[in-house]
Amino acid sequence: MSFFQEQAVTSSDKTFFRLREEIVEGEIPAGAKLSEVELSTKYEVSRAVVREAINRLEACNIVERKANVGARVVTLTAEGLLELYQIREALEGMAARLAAQNMPEIEIEKLSNLLDDQFELVKQGQSYYQEAGDLDFHYRIIVGSQNQQLITMLSNGIYHLARMYRVQLGMTGPRVTTAYDEHKHIVKAIANRDGELAEILMRRHIQYSKNNIAVKLSKM
Amino acid sequence: MSFFQEQAVTSSDKTFFRLREEIVEGEIPAGAKLSEVELSTKYEVSRAVVREAINRLEACNIVERKANVGARVVTLTAEGLLELYQIREALEGMAARLAAQNMPEIEIEKLSNLLDDQFELVKQGQSYYQEAGDLDFHYRIIVGSQNQQLITMLSNGIYHLARMYRVQLGMTGPRVTTAYDEHKHIVKAIANRDGELAEILMRRHIQYSKNNIAVKLSKM
DNA sequence: TATAAGTAAATTGTCGACAATTTGAGGTTT
DNA sequence: AAACCTCAAATTGTCGACAATTTACTTATA
Numbered sequence: 307m308s309f310f311q312e313q314a315v316t317s318s319d320k321t322f323f324r325l326r327e328e329i330v331e332g333e334i335p336a337g338a339k340l341s342e343v344e345l346s347t348k349y350e351v352s353r354a355v356v357r358e359a360i361n362r363l364e365a366c367n368i369v370e371r372k373a374n375v376g377a378r379v380v381t382l383t384a385e386g387l388l389e390l391y392q393i394r395e396a397l398e399g400m401a402a403r404l405a406a407q408n409m410p411e412i413e414i415e416k417l418s419n420l421l422d423d424q425f426e427l428v429k430q431g432q433s434y435y436q437e438a439g440d441l442d443f444h445y446r447i448i449v450g451s452q453n454q455q456l457i458t459m460l461s462n463g464i465y466h467l468a469r470m471y472r473v474q475l476g477m478t479g480p481r482v483t484t485a486y487d488e489h490k491h492i493v494k495a496i497a498n499r500d501g502e503l504a505e506i507l508m509r510r511h512i513q514y515s516k517n518n519i520a521v522k523l524s525k526m
Numbered sequence: 527m528s529f530f531q532e533q534a535v536t537s538s539d540k541t542f543f544r545l546r547e548e549i550v551e552g553e554i555p556a557g558a559k560l561s562e563v564e565l566s567t568k569y570e571v572s573r574a575v576v577r578e579a580i581n582r583l584e585a586c587n588i589v590e591r592k593a594n595v596g597a598r599v600v601t602l603t604a605e606g607l608l609e610l611y612q613i614r615e616a617l618e619g620m621a622a623r624l625a626a627q628n629m630p631e632i633e634i635e636k637l638s639n640l641l642d643d644q645f646e647l648v649k650q651g652q653s654y655y656q657e658a659g660d661l662d663f664h665y666r667i668i669v670g671s672q673n674q675q676l677i678t679m680l681s682n683g684i685y686h687l688a689r690m691y692r693v694q695l696g697m698t699g700p701r702v703t704t705a706y707d708e709h710k711h712i713v714k715a716i717a718n719r720d721g722e723l724a725e726i727l728m729r730r731h732i733q734y735s736k737n738n739i740a741v742k743l744s745k746m
Numbered sequence: 747t748a749t750a751a752g753t754a755a756a757t758t759g760t761c762g763a764c765a766a767t768t769t770g771a772g773g774t775t776t
Numbered sequence: 777a778a779a780c781c782t783c784a785a786a787t788t789g790t791c792g793a794c795a796a797t798t799t800a801c802t803t804a805t806a
Contacts, residue, residue, distance in 0.1 A: 315593040316759065342788070352761045354574070357788090358581065365585030367675065373535040374767050374788055389673045392620060400616035453609045455587065536789065562758070572791045577758090594758060594797050 317351055322359040324349065329368055329379055330470040340369060340377040366463055368470065384523045387471045390464065391516035395509050397460060398444065401451040402492060402508035406501035409450030414497050417446050421489055441465070443489055447496070447508070477522055488514070537571055542579040544569065549588055549599055550690040560589060560597040586683055588690065604743045607691045610684065611736035615729050617680060618664065621671040622712060622728035626721035629670030634717050637666050641709055661685070663709055667716070667728070697742055708734070 314320040325345070328334045345356045360377045363369040371377040380386075424439055448460050488511045495504035534540040545565070548554045565576045580597045583589040591597040600606075644659050668680050708731045715724040 318759080319593070343786090353788090354760060354762095358577075358759095361578065361581050362585070365582070367678070373539070375769095376788065386675070389675045392624065392673055393617070393676055393679070396616040396620035397613070400612060404612065453612055455606070455609045456613055458587070459613070538789080563756090573758090574790060574792095578789095595799095596758070 316355075318355045318358040318362075321345075321349055321351055321355050322362050325359050326363060326366070326368065326466060329363070330466050330473065332473050334379060336379050336474050337381045338379045340379065342376075367467055382471055382474050384475075384520075387468075387475065387523070388516060388520060390468055390471065391512060391519070394460075394464060394468065395512045395516070397456060397464070398448065398512060399505045399509040401448045401453070401456055401460070402496065403451075403501040403505035404453055404456070405447045405450035406496045406499050406504040408452040409447075409496060413446070413450055414493070417443070417450075418493050418497065420446075421486070421493060425486065440485065447492070450496070472519075475519075475523065475526075477519060485511070485514075538575050538578040538582075541565075541569055541571055541575050542582045545579050546583060546586070546588065546686060549583070550686050550693065552690075552693050554599060556599050556694050557601045558599045560599065562596075587687055602691055602694050604695075604740075607688075607695065607743070608736060608740060610688055610691065611732060611739070614680075614684060614688065615732040615736070617676060617684070618668065618732060619725045619729040621668045621673070621676055621680070622716065623671075623721040623725035624673055624676070625667045625670035626716045626719050626724040628672040629667075629716060633666070633670055634713070637663070637670075638713050638717065640666075641706070641713060645706065660705065667712070670716070692739075695739075695743070695746075697739060705731070705734075 312319075312323070314323055325334075325340075334340075340360055342353045342356050342360070346353045349356065360369060360371065364371050364377065368380060369377045370380055420439075420442065445461070448457055451457065488507065492504060492507045492511065495507055532539075532543070534543055545554075545560075554560075560580055562573050562576050562580070566573045569576065580589060580591065584591050584597065588600060589597045590600055640659075640662065665681070668677055671677065708727065712724060712727045712731065715727055
C-alpha cells in the first residue's frame with residue numbers, strides 16, 4: 307500500500323506517522339481536538355514529541371492550529387475536496403507533461419505492463435479499481451516527472467489529504483468503469499513523448515474523478 | 527512589500543519570521559548549517575523555540591534536516607529553480623483560470639486600475655518591474671481564484687522559496703520590458719471570464735520568466 | 747603510512763517543570 | 777434576565793537539564 311516508504315528514525319517520526327494514520331483513516335474524527343497531554347499519555351511519549359508531530363501535521367494541512375488554543379483535525383467540506391482536486395489537476399497534469407519528456411523508457415514499459423496485468427483482473431471480472439492500483443499508477447507518473455519538488459509536494463502533502471477526504475466522506479473505491487481506459491491512453495501519450503496530450507488526458511482524468519465525487523456529494 | 531501580513535503572536539512565530547527573512551535575503555547563506563544552540567543564543571530564546579522555527583522552515587522547503595545530524599539551508603541549484611517555475615506554471619495557471627470564474631468584478635477592476643497606475647510609471651521611464659508590483663499582481667490573481675488551499679500553498683510555500691532562489695542566484699528584478707503587456711492581457715482575459723485563455727496566458731507569462739532566468743543561468 | 751578501533755566533544759532528541767494564556771463557572775451589577 | 781467582572785482550572789508556550797547519537801580526534805595495529 308505504501309510505495310515511497312518513509313522510515314521513522316526518531317520518536318517524533320513514529321508519533322507523526324501513527325497520528326497521521328489514525329486521522330486519515332478516521333479513527334480520530336474530523337474536527338476533533340488534539341490535546342497534547344492526552345496524546346502524550348496515550349502514546350507514552352513526552353509532550354515535546356507530540357507537539358512536533360502536530361506541527362508536521364499542520365504543515366500537511368491535516369490539522370489546524372491556533373496559538374495558545376490548540377490544534378484540531380481539519381473539518382472536511384465538499385468545497386475543500388473539490389479545491390483539492392483542482393490542485394491535483396494542475397499538478398498532476400504538469401507531472402504527466404514532464405513524464406512524457408523525462409520518464410525513462412524502461413519505466414514507461416513497466417508502467418504499461420502494470421496496466422496489462424490489471425487488465426487481466428478486469429477481464430476476470432475483478433472490479434477495476436482497487437485504490438492501491440490507482441495510487442500506484444498516479445505515483446509512477448509523478449516520479450516519472452523527475453521534478454523533485456513536485457514529487458515531494460504530491461506525495462507528502464496532497465495524497466494523504468485526498469485520502470482523508472475520501473475516507474471521511476465515505477467515498478473510498480471510486481468509479482470502477484472507465485478509469486482503466488483513461489490510464490491506458492495516458493500511458494500511450496507518455497510513450498509517444500507527447501507531453502501536451504499527456505497533460506490534457508491526465509487533467510481530464512482527474513476532472514472526471516472530481517465530477518464523479520461532486521455527484522456523490524450532491525446526493526448527501 | 528508584504529501583502530497578506532502574517533502576524534507573530536508567539537515567540538516561535540517571531541523566530542520563524544526572522545530566520546526566514548535572514549535566509550531568504552541571503553544573510554544566512556545557502557548550505558549553511560543551522561545550529562540550534564547557536565541560534566538560540568543569537569536570538570535569546572530557548573532551543574525549543576528555535577527547533578520549532580526550523581521545523582516550520584523545513585515544511586516550507588527552505589531548510590533540509592537530517593535526523594540526529596541537523597538542519598542546513600537548502601543548496602540552490604539551477605535545476606531546482608527551473609523545477610520551481612514548472613510548479614508555478616501549473617499552479618498559477620490554474621489560479622488564473624479559477625480567477626476568471628470566481629474573482630469579483632470589483633477586484634478585477636481594482637487590479638486593472640493597479641496596472642494603469644503602473645503604466646504611468648512606465649511612461650515616465652521608471653522601469654517596469656519593481657518586484658513588489660509584480661508580486662502584487664500575481665498575488666491578487668491567486669487570491670482571486672478563491673481556492674483557499676491554492677492560496678495557502680502559493681503564499682506560504684512557493685513565493686519565499688522563489689525569492690530566495692532569485693536573491694541567491696543574483697537575479698532580482700527580472701526582465702523589465704514585456705511583462706507589463708503580458709499582465710494586461712491576462713487581466714483582460716479574466717475580465718472577459720475566459721478561464722481557458724487566462725490560464726494559457728499566465729502559463730506563457732511564467733514560461734517567459736523561466737526562459738529568461740535559464741538564459742542568465744547559462745551565462746554563469 | 748594507512749587503516750581501524752576507541753574515546754571525548756559537540757549536537758540533536760527527549761523529558762519534566764514552570765510561565766503565560768485561554769476557558770468556563772460563579773457571582774455581581776444594571 | 778442579560779451583560780460584565782473575578783477567579784480557578786486547564787491548556788499551550790517556553791525553558792533548562794539529561795539522554796542518545798553523531799563527529800572528530802587520538803591511539804593502536806598491520
